[in-house]
Amino acid sequence: MTRFTVAAAQYPIEALADWDSYVAKLSLWVERAAAGGAKLAVFPEYGAMELASLDPATMGDLAGSLEAVAALVPQVDALHADLAARHGLHILAASIPARREDGRFVNRARLFTPAGKLGIQDKLVMTRFEREEWQVSASAPLRVFRTELGIIGVNICYDSEFPLLARAQLEAGMKLLLVPSCTDSLHGYWRVRLGSQARALEGQCYAVHSPTVGEAPWSPAVDVNRGAAAVYGPPDRGMPADGVVAIGEMDAAQWVFAEIDLARVADLRADGNVLNARHWAEQPGGDALPAVEVVDLT
Secondary structure, three states: OOEEEEEEEEEEOOOOOOHHHHHHHHHHHHHHHHHOOEEEEEOOOOHHHHHHHHOOOOOOOHHHHHHHHHOOHHHHHHHHHHHHHHHOOEEEEEEEEEEOOOOOEEEEEEEEOOOOOEEEEEOOOOOHHHHHHHOEEOOOOEEEEEEOOEEEEEOOHHHHHOHHHHHHHHHOOOOEEEEEEOOOOHHHHHHHHHHHHHHHHHHOOEEEEEEEEEEOOOOOOOOEEOOOOEEEOOOOOOOOOOOEEEEOOOOOOEEEEEEEEHHHHHHHHHHOOOOHHHHHHHOOOOOOOOOEEEEEOO
């Protein structure tokens, strides 16, 4: 499949009354994505932190919120797997703090397929808040996922601001980059947006940006959330001149839908007005790329 609809969430962080409230909320969001014709639904970075509201004893504490939310990973993942199968679509779940065997917490995105397969991408480059205050650690490897929709890569928020990551994924066959984000200011939103658009330009590919939105004053981790979901492409023949395929209303809770065609990526890489993807190696140091693990989810 090369042509399909993608849905990017502007997902609101909200206090939840109980687990059933979360199930109902997530189920409704996925139902709406499926009703809009999406074959891929993309949720943001740290969207799962709203689950900290289920434990009043720890929801206002940075360390306690990590513990509380990480303990729910099996339940959260089971719910996403069920929704992906039920609605016949791929879901990039909102990233969640997960505890490694060595005890460290990492920021983990998970890609669920309708057939029940799971791909994991941890964040590789941590923000100052994550590393200095929250004690969330970087983790590897960098991966791409071979799916029925094509080869997909994930750059979690800050990762999108480091071009060698997406370039290495491109060399491994990526044509679609997913960028879940969580930013508490317009400065942060624009950094991730510009990073996403730059990666789409350099790689002559699509980039799907999904942010958290809304205010959660009860959470020291995700108290303020700014952004607009979007789908970006390279500004070249057959694409919008500004590279913006679709974009949402700033800070509104909504899905942003766009039809993408990965065959167009191949066409532009072969015969675009410019050939950024092909000419990358001509810049000094262009061959210094991290290793990428290819995960088969077909």
